[in-house]
Amino acid sequence: MEEKLANGHSHGKIILMGEHAVVYGEPSIALPFPAAVMTATVKPTTGALLVDCSYYQGIANDMPEVLQSLKKAIETALLSLGKPLRNIRVTIESTIPPERGMGSSAAVAVAVTRAIYQYYGAKLSNEALLELVHLSEQVAHGNPSGLDAVTTSGDEPVFFRKGHPFIPFQLHMDAYLIVADTGVTGQTKEAVSSIASRIENGDQKRTLNQIRSLGELAEQARHYLEQNRPTELGQAMDQAHELLTDLGVSSPELNQLVSAANAAGALGAKLTGGGRGGCMIALAETKEDAEQVSAALREAGAVATWITHLRQEEEK
Secondary structure, three states: OOOOOEEEEEEEEEEEEOOOHHHHOOOEEEEEEEEEEEEEEEEEEEEEOEEEEOOEEEEHHHOOHHHHHHHHHHHHHHHHOOOOOEEEEEEEEEOOOOOOOOOHHHHHHHHHHHHHHHHOOOOOOHHHHHHHHHHHHHHHHOOOOOHHHHHHHOOOOEEEOOOOOOEEOOOOOOOEEEEEEOOOOOOHHHHHHHHHHHHHHOOHHHHHHHHHHHHHHHHHHHHHHHOOOHHHHHHHHHHHHHHHHHOOOOOHHHHHHHHHHHHOOOOEEEEEOOOOOOEEEEEEOOHHHHHHHHHHHHHOOOOEEEEEEOOOOOOO
């Protein structure tokens, strides 16, 4: 007899534009990143609820503090279905690196929730999915915006301004996005604090003007994505990286990779996410160019690279 098995999937997310500026009410753009994926598998077992992932194998109740958001995601899904916290094994496989600004905690919650609902043959609306993921994201991030949940579970780019609804939009960009991991954990809280300190204690006018410029670049980037204007998007990415570097949220490793990407023929490149480590992104016009940029990034010290084609499939 075939063993009962259920799978749930999700993917990474990338902030294309607007990181840090979004804190001050400016817009940002997040993209689904299907080149990095998360899969959760649920199988039957007897007895305690078991978890198997790269960081831990064993009973869910004994999971370390660092995995509490994963534990919360599993328990939340089971409790929402009125199912006991036992008799299943949840296995996680991921190519999304943690603590790199790619939405790994939201992605695992999305994948786990989908897998558990499939295992029990229950319907899961997108609205219900986002509500359940939000509960586990509160454990990981305190007061999450919900952007990671929307982007790791969905297929459309999202335009976001704090305090406003998410606006999905159509992507008509025939170009390739390359993501490279510096291998250094991002320092989002420190980077956010440093900008706040500049506003309070430093050159307030200059800093706020830079933040406003980042917001304007995010607005422009949305139009470039909708109108298939990769050259202009690349130029906007370069401008954004210069601003973010001047704001003090880049790092030597990020700057080295950005320079390597541009030297290898990228249309533009910038850090993505909180900065001071983490990942950077680059734009290339063709797959061949993207592979060339990717190789140059690995030579320049990237510990991993991913490539995705930005063009969305035509709606059926």
